[in-house]
Amino acid sequence: MSSPVSANTSTAVEAAIDIRRLHYGKLVDATTGAVPSQSGYEVTRRSFDLDPSLVGHLSPARLIGRRRFDPDAIETSALRSGCFVARTTAYDATALMRARFRPEDGENGGARRHQQSSVWVVAFDDWRRFPAACLAIAAGHLRADPDLAAETAAVRLAETPSRWRFQNLDVDRARAVLLRDAWGCDMLEFFLDAASSDAAACLDFDARDFANERDFLAAAGFALQSLSSSYPRWRDVSVACGLAYPAPGVCLRYSPDHALPGALSDAA
Amino acid sequence: MTEKLTICLVGPKAGGKSSLLAALTECVAQGSFGYAPRLRPAIQPLGEKDFRAAEAEMRPADFLAHEEGDYERLQRDFAQGGVATDTLDTYEYYFRLTVNGEAPPAILTPGPWLLEIVDSAGEVAVPPNGVEIAILDDVKTKLARQLLACEAIVLVLPLVRLEDSLWIGALTRLIDRLVIAPEKKLRRLVVVFSHYERLFVRLGPSAFTYACDPAVARHVLSRALRRAQWLERLRALETPNGGARVRFTVASAYGFTKRFQNPNIDPHQPGERRFRRAGLEGARAAGEFWRPFLTAEPFLYAALGMDSAFTFSFAQLDARAAGNDETSIID
Ligand SMILES: Nc1nc2c(ncn2[C@@H]2O[C@H](COP(=O)(O)OP(=O)(O)O)[C@@H](O)[C@H]2O)c(=O)[nH]1
Ligand SMILES: [Mg+2]
Numbered sequence: 001m002s003s004p005v006s007a008n009t010s011t012a013v014e015a016a017i018d019i020r021r022l023h024y025g026k027l028v029d030a031t032t033g034a035v036p037s038q039s040g041y042e043v044t045r046r047s048f049d050l051d052p053s054l055v056g057h058l059s060p061a062r063l064i065g066r067r068r069f070d071p072d073a074i075e076t077s078a079l080r081s082g083c084f085v086a087r088t089t090a091y092d093a094t095a096l097m098r099a100r101f102r103p104e105d106g107e108n109g110g111a112r113r114h115q116q117s118s119v120w121v122v123a124f125d126d127w128r129r130f131p132a133a134c135l136a137i138a139a140g141h142l143r144a145d146p147d148l149a150a151e152t153a154a155v156r157l158a159e160t161p162s163r164w165r166f167q168n169l170d171v172d173r174a175r176a177v178l179l180r181d182a183w184g185c186d187m188l189e190f191f192l193d194a195a196s197s198d199a200a201a202c203l204d205f206d207a208r209d210f211a212n213e214r215d216f217l218a219a220a221g222f223a224l225q226s227l228s229s230s231y232p233r234w235r236d237v238s239v240a241c242g243l244a245y246p247a248p249g250v251c252l253r254y255s256p257d258h259a260l261p262g263a264l265s266d267a268a
Numbered sequence: 269m270t271e272k273l274t275i276c277l278v279g280p281k282a283g284g285k286s287s288l289l290a291a292l293t294e295c296v297a298q299g300s301f302g303y304a305p306r307l308r309p310a311i312q313p314l315g316e317k318d319f320r321a322a323e324a325e326m327r328p329a330d331f332l333a334h335e336e337g338d339y340e341r342l343q344r345d346f347a348q349g350g351v352a353t354d355t356l357d358t359y360e361y362y363f364r365l366t367v368n369g370e371a372p373p374a375i376l377t378p379g380p381w382l383l384e385i386v387d388s389a390g391e392v393a394v395p396p397n398g399v400e401i402a403i404l405d406d407v408k409t410k411l412a413r414q415l416l417a418c419e420a421i422v423l424v425l426p427l428v429r430l431e432d433s434l435w436i437g438a439l440t441r442l443i444d445r446l447v448i449a450p451e452k453k454l455r456r457l458v459v460v461f462s463h464y465e466r467l468f469v470r471l472g473p474s475a476f477t478y479a480c481d482p483a484v485a486r487h488v489l490s491r492a493l494r495r496a497q498w499l500e501r502l503r504a505l506e507t508p509n510g511g512a513r514v515r516f517t518v519a520s521a522y523g524f525t526k527r528f529q530n531p532n533i534d535p536h537q538p539g540e541r542r543f544r545r546a547g548l549e550g551a552r553a554a555g556e557f558w559r560p561f562l563t564a565e566p567f568l569y570a571a572l573g574m575d576s577a578f579t580f581s582f583a584q585l586d587a588r589a590a591g592n593d594e595t596s597i598i599d
Contacts, residue, residue: 041352041389042355061357070345111349111540112351114351114352115354
């Protein structure tokens with residue numbers, strides 16, 4: 001599988017990353033989207049060469065840095081598609097996750113909800129070199145869709161990693177784009193401030209800053225791409241969307257709910 | 269004197285464990301149980317910190333100054349249709365139980381009791397065959413440890429899917445392991461058949477009257493025991509070596525509606541939901557009609573070892589089975 005990521009610049013170079021997958025949730029019926037009574041929680045899809053010792057680090061609760069993952073972790077406007085988190089975990093792996101709760105009787109149902117998460121794993125070094133591409137690919141393709149009960153376990157649990165090719169964006173180019181806008185300067189300043197401490201930090205954006213998650217992730221991609229590989233807190237960098245609290249580390253967060261009229265009057 | 273007890277909830281997935289727990293405090297508050305009203309039990313959810321402090325007899329200044337905790341969130345999830353407990357961990361909830369009224373002298377230290385109730389996904393205790401669940405290995409170990417260390421187990425079985433062969437094998441093995449475990453602390457095991465209100469859906473507003481009759485519950489339980497022969501293995505727990513007492517009961521987290529008395533399942537909603545006032549959201553909408561039924565029984569028995577009109581021993585159900593089989597009024 002391959003897909004071009006738009007970065008139409010003359011200085012771009014061809015690059016590629018491998019993405020491994022782990023899906024946790026319940027299998028569903030292809031036509032109704034409902035969970036058949038015999039299916040329960042399980043790992044429903046996994047790349048065949050995903051390091052087994054890594055798997056425990058990819059649970060949604062761990063990735064969002066909380067004791068448990070529950071519907072309260074997701075902002076109201078992100079309930080349907082799920083929250084998004086990207087951060088580096090153990091074993092030099094970076095995880096990009098989309099996770100949500102969906103009704104057991106199908107997308108528009110009213111029954112009990114179950115957790116459904118899709119995690120992509122990329123090498124930390126790829127994340128550090130190509131953050132803009134990682135985020136752009138995730139923005140377009142990482143969905144917390146359940147796998148189908150009709151597909152055999154042999155296929156689902158032995159997937160080959162997918163390779164994505166793209167035109168990479170160089171640091172100077174990213175920096176030039178970044179410094180054009182206020183959000184870019186804010187992000188850069190945020191990372192510079194965070195460099196000299198080891199505390200957790202979060203910079204929030206909402207729907208007044210970016211119309212949608214994809215625009216935010218593109219912006220975050222520019223900001224991360226403009227960090228040099230020697231940035232001291234690269235392993236702490238996290239990006240979150242629709243998550244009700246900051247992800248651990250040095251976090252850029254998009255929380256669309258904050259710009260809703262209700263949220264403003266609540267704060268008052 | 270404060271007494272601390274751990275209670276583990278186990279049973280097949282979607283059996284109603286989390287809902288039973290979510291309905292516990294409301295059931296106690298509404299007195300919708302089979303204990304004498306003069307017992308006047310009260311139960312209060314605690315945060316883990318308050319629980320630990322109370323355990324160490326360092327009573328925090330104010331139990332009431334308490335932000336929304338895990339239990340309140342569980343209740344809110346239940347009001348919104350429920351969330352299937354995930355297999356990524358086991359989840360502990362904490363309570364302080366008191367009996368404020370007259371209690372039969374037989375049972376009691378005066379309390380209060382500090383309860384730690386462990387909820388977990390059915391897939392952890394009763395794993396489905398042949399499914400790879402890699403994230404889960406240490407969770408299985410954690411639950412096994414909790415099962416050996418707990419004083420009471422509440423086994424939740426859905427009355428409506430008793431012959432579901434997918435989980436009988438795994439549950440039988442769980443019981444066998446419990447029976448032979450040498451170092452367990454287990455003193456009480458309660459089997460609760462959930463979704464009890466469903467048996468009465470055709471009885472409309474008389475439903476509640478029938479449900480309130482302990483003789484009906486006893487009849488239902490005798491029949492359920494005959495359908496689920498594998499539960500006979502629990503008798504081994506009651507031998508002198510087994511060291512625990514076993515009780516059977518029924519419960520409904522959805523319950524019967526206030527005022528109208530019919531089973532609280534709204535036929536006009538997608539999924540299976542409780543009646544709610546249109547236009548209202550969340551807990552308030554469901555609260556108007558919600559009266560859970562007997563969801564306190566398993567926990568109060570587990571904590572106090574005290575029988576209610578709706579808890580039955582093997583001996584009581586055996587006696588019933590030996591008598592004439594009256595014509596069934598339900599099913
Ligand atoms: N009709 C009815 N449904 C119930 C009752 N309690 C739980 N349920 C439903 O049964 C399903 C499983 O409940 P849950 O508490 O999540 O089961 P668990 O997996 O054992 O924790 C959910 O869809 C609940 O809404 C009840 O008393 N009556
Ligand atoms: Mg549950």
